[in-house]
Amino acid sequence: MSRRFRFYEKKRGDRRTGSKQFGNVGEALFFGFFLLVGCLALWAMGVFLIVPEWRANRHFVETTCVVLHKAVGQAGEPESQRYRPEIEIEYNVDGQTFRPTIYDATGMYSVSRASAEEALARFEVGKEYPCWYDPIDPGRAVLVQGYSGWLYLSLLVPASFIAISTRRLIYIWLNWGTSAERRSMMSRRAGELEFFEESRGKALANVPSDTNWTNSPGTHLAYRLPIATTPGWTLFALLAACLVWNGIVATFVVMAVRTHLVGEPDWLLTAFVVPFVVIGMMLIGFLVRQGLITAGVGATRLEISNHPLYPGGEYEVLISQAGRFQLTSLNVFLVCQERATYRQGTDTRTDTCTVYRECLYTVENVALEDHKPFDGRCRLVLPANAMHSFNSDHNEIGWKLVVRGSAANRPDYERDFPVLVHPPAVESPPE
Amino acid sequence: MSQPQVELELAGDRRQYQPGETLSGHYRLLGVTAREVRAVELSVLWYTEGTGDEDLAVHFFDRFEPATRAIEVCQPQYFGTQLPASPLSYAGQIVKIFWCVRARVFFTQGKDLMVELPIVLGAVAAAKEVEE
Numbered sequence: 001m002s003r004r005f006r007f008y009e010k011k012r013g014d015r016r017t018g019s020k021q022f023g024n025v026g027e028a029l030f031f032g033f034f035l036l037v038g039c040l041a042l043w044a045m046g047v048f049l050i051v052p053e054w055r056a057n058r059h060f061v062e063t064t065c066v067v068l069h070k071a072v073g074q075a076g077e078p079e080s081q082r083y084r085p086e087i088e089i090e091y092n093v094d095g096q097t098f099r100p101t102i103y104d105a106t107g108m109y110s111v112s113r114a115s116a117e118e119a120l121a122r123f124e125v126g127k128e129y130p131c132w133y134d135p136i137d138p139g140r141a142v143l144v145q146g147y148s149g150w151l152y153l154s155l156l157v158p159a160s161f162i163a164i165s166t167r168r169l170i171y172i173w174l175n176w177g178t179s180a181e182r183r184s185m186m187s188r189r190a191g192e193l194e195f196f197e198e199s200r201g202k203a204l205a206n207v208p209s210d211t212n213w214t215n216s217p218g219t220h221l222a223y224r225l226p227i228a229t230t231p232g233w234t235l236f237a238l239l240a241a242c243l244v245w246n247g248i249v250a251t252f253v254v255m256a257v258r259t260h261l262v263g264e265p266d267w268l269l270t271a272f273v274v275p276f277v278v279i280g281m282m283l284i285g286f287l288v289r290q291g292l293i294t295a296g297v298g299a300t301r302l303e304i305s306n307h308p309l310y311p312g313g314e315y316e317v318l319i320s321q322a323g324r325f326q327l328t329s330l331n332v333f334l335v336c337q338e339r340a341t342y343r344q345g346t347d348t349r350t351d352t353c354t355v356y357r358e359c360l361y362t363v364e365n366v367a368l369e370d371h372k373p374f375d376g377r378c379r380l381v382l383p384a385n386a387m388h389s390f391n392s393d394h395n396e397i398g399w400k401l402v403v404r405g406s407a408a409n410r411p412d413y414e415r416d417f418p419v420l421v422h423p424p425a426v427e428s429p430p431e
Numbered sequence: 432m433s434q435p436q437v438e439l440e441l442a443g444d445r446r447q448y449q450p451g452e453t454l455s456g457h458y459r460l461l462g463v464t465a466r467e468v469r470a471v472e473l474s475v476l477w478y479t480e481g482t483g484d485e486d487l488a489v490h491f492f493d494r495f496e497p498a499t500r501a502i503e504v505c506q507p508q509y510f511g512t513q514l515p516a517s518p519l520s521y522a523g524q525i526v527k528i529f530w531c532v533r534a535r536v537f538f539t540q541g542k543d544l545m546v547e548l549p550i551v552l553g554a555v556a557a558a559k560e561v562e563e
Contacts, residue, residue, distance in 0.1 A: 179535050179543075181474035185492040205488065206518045338526040338558070340483030351482045353524045355558035385556040387521050392486035395479045395526045423553065426451035426516045 028172050031165040038161030045158065049106050049151055056105035056142045060132035065091035065141070067123050068099065072116045075109050082109035085119040089131060093138040104144050106151065119144075208391050210308050210420050218303030220318050220375075225302040225401065228416035231294040238287045246280040253277065293413045298322030298373065300403050300415045302332075304380070308420040309399070312384035319361060319403060322373035328406040332361040334380060336387070339396040356386070360401075388423040433462035437471075437546040439534045447551045448514050454550065455511035458534045465497040465504040469537040473510050476533060477518060477552075482525040490515055519553030524560045 066089065073086035085103045092098075103119065110116065123129060123143070133141040175183055218224040252273045259266040298321065305316040319332055336356035342349055361378035368374055380401075390397040401417040441456035448454055458473060475491035491512035497504045521528040530552045536544040 177537070179472055180487055181472060181476055181489045181492060181533060181535070182494065184476070184487055184489040185474075188489065204517045205490075205515055336558075338481075338523045340481055340525045342482060342484045351525055354561050354563060355524055357561045357563075383556070385554055387523070387555045387558065388517060388519060390518050390521070390526075390528070392479065392488070392518075394484040394486050395481070395528075397521070397523065397526055423450060423517045423519055 024172055024176060028169060031168045031172070034161050035165035035169065038158040038165060041158035042155070042162065045151070045155060049108070049148075050155075053105040053147060053151070055134070056132060057145050057147065059135065060142065060145075061135050062130055062132050063091050063093065064128050065089040065131040065143075066128055067125050069101075070120045070123055070125060072113060072120065073109070081113075082111055083113045083116040084109045085116045087120070087123055087143055089129075089141065089143065091131060091133065091141065093133060096138070098133070098139050098141070100139055100141055102141055102143060104146075105142050106148060108148075204422065206390055206392050207422060208389055208420060213307050213420055218318070221303035221305045221316060223304050223307045225304055225307075225417040225419065227300070228400065228418055231290070231297075231413075231415075235287075235290045235294045238283070238290050242280075242283045242287045245276075245283055249273065249276045249280045289411045292410055296323065296325055296410050297405065297407065297413050298324070298368070300405075301373075302401055302403065302417045304419070308389075308422045309380075309382050310422055311382050311386040311388070311424055313382050315380040315382075317360065317378050317380050317401065319376045319378070320373045321368065321403075321405065323368045324370045325368055325410060326408040327363070327366040327368060327374065328408055329362065329364045330366065330374070330376070330406075331359055331404045332378060333402040333404065334358045334360055334382075334399070335402050336397065336399050339398065341394045341396075356383075356399075382421065386421060389421045435463045435467070435536065435538070435544055436461040437534050437536055437544060439532065439546045439548055441532065441548060441550070446549070447554075450514055450516040450519070450553060453511055453513050454532070455509070456532065456548075457507040457509045458546075459507045460505055460536065463504065463536075463538075467538055467540070468497050468504055469539050471495045471497075471508070471537070472533075472535045473508070474533045474535075475512055475514075475530070477520075477528055477530045480527040480529060481523065514552055519555050520551045521555050522557040524558055 067087055068090055069088040071086050073084045074081055075084075076082045084107065086101050087103055088099060088101045090097060090099050129143065131141050131143050132145060133139075174186070178186075212226055214223055216224045216226065252269070256266060256270045256273050259269065300322075301318075301320040303318040303320075306313070309315060317332065319330070321327065321330060334356070335354060338353045338355055340351045340353075342351075360380055361376060363374075363376055366374050387397055389399060399419050399421045401419060403415045403417070404412065405414075406412045438459040438461060439456070440458075441454065445454075454475060458471070460468065460471065471494070473491075473493045473495070474489050476487060476489040478487040479485055491510070493510055495508060518528050520530050530550045532548045532550060534546045538544070
């Protein structure tokens with residue numbers, strides 16, 4: 001028997017199987033609590049700090065007082081004491097004498113005893129000073145006026161609580177009982193209001209823009225294709241990973257070696273360090289391999305006769321390989337890959353699957369020379385019923401040309417050159 | 432008393448469309464009164480299935496609230512839209528793209544009712560996994 005109301009069940013990504021309404025209620029309560037906390041804090045700051053300070057500056061009446069006594073007031077636990085100046089004054093209002101112990105309107109304590117003492121030093125017992133009293137309650141007065149900058153800055157804390165909670169509560173309210181289709185339409189309309197949105201007005205939904213492909217003309221054919229990841233960046237990333245990993249591991253290695261040198265070997269530490277050392281050595285191996293590829297294999301350049309590609313279309317491709325080495329084989333593949341991103345718990349994972357792979361070009365045993373790169377040409381025919389490039393938040397379908405080379409006495413290398421495939425042209429594409 | 436139903440039909444009973452073609456049809460509510468229906472939504476949309484989290488986008492959307500329109504709730508409601516150039520329907524290995532026409536009825540009381548007609552946009556071949 002199926003349950004009518006599911007409180008909590010397994011979920012992966014957005015595929016919730018529990019009650020959506022229960023989730024909405026929980027989320028609304030969570031943010032409602034933070035909204036309440038923010039409002040209470042703002043109210044307390046307003047009533048106890050901001051309004052008194054504002055009234056002391058704007059409404060209090062000036063008079064003259066005599067300082068009777070001064071001391072540093074203390075509050076809090078002995079290990080976390082806080083201080084404020086406390087000054088007993090005497091003044092007369094309409095023939096009535098008042099003797100409050102005051103300083104400023106907020107009466108806040110601070111962690112600095114020195115600043116409290118500094119404030120007290122400006123007043124001498126027995127001397128007269130100006131002070132300001134509250135005409136509504138003449139027993140309340142201040143010795144100093146002015147606005148506390150920190151007070152207005154600290155308003156940001158409750159204000160941010162209120163802003164974040166309110167925004168989320170409005171979102172929950174707008175989506176309460178709203179279908180996925182309506183939400184999608186609302187977000188689409190909101191996107192259309194973004195005046196500087198790059199994709200605005202483009203006819204092909206969820207097909208990446210071809211700007212990066214067509215802004216680099218080729219020397220022999222129409223366009224030079226951009227490379228997915230330059231070998232230099234791969235080398236840099238590997239170098240950084242190698243330094244960080246081996247730097248940390250080296251500390252433990254030194255500790256382990258020392259125990260052996262002093263004749264008190266710590267075998268547990270030694271055994272613990274060994275797998276990390278092995279991984280470090282592998283990283284060094286990858287680094288050396290990548291270094292050989294980067295330094296030994298020159299630039300690979302691909303040019304294409306037209307771009308973007310269309311299903312059923314025929315294109316000419318030029319491959320140019322620079323460097324100074326003996327190429328055992330050089331292949332160019334046309335590849336289509338699906339890429340799916342999903343959340344599993346708190347992790348975000350990505351799976352890829354190759355669904356099309358065709359060898360367009362093969363050449364073997366070519367001797368490359370420094371001054372003259374190897375050039376080859378081939379024909380690319382895209383299948384008539386091929387899927388176009390597609391890109392959404394969690395799913396992607398991408399096409400690329402892959403150059404794979406093997407060289408004598410060097411590791412094999414592979415370089416990717418993404419291409420963009422558009423859907424078959426529509427005579428008057430709808431908006 | 433009969434159960435509420437939604438009759439959703441596409442013109443010519445078509446299921447296969449090409450980009451740029453017009454998709455049209457109608458829906459009709461059966462076994463309900465205007466008072467019982469809060470709103471009806473008709474969408475033409477695509478969504479993904481497969482390994483990744485679901486993506487969904489609406490191409491055409493119409494919301495009909497009986498209280499705001501002086502028309503009979505059980506009369507056929509006609510709709511039509513020109514289909515876009517992308518994304519095309521696709522049956523991949525870990526990414527699949529489906530198009531459908533979906534009618535969703537929100538009642539003043541009780542669970543929503545949803546009816547869906549799958550359609551195919553374009554003629555892309557199904558994909559198979561290939562060896563690296």
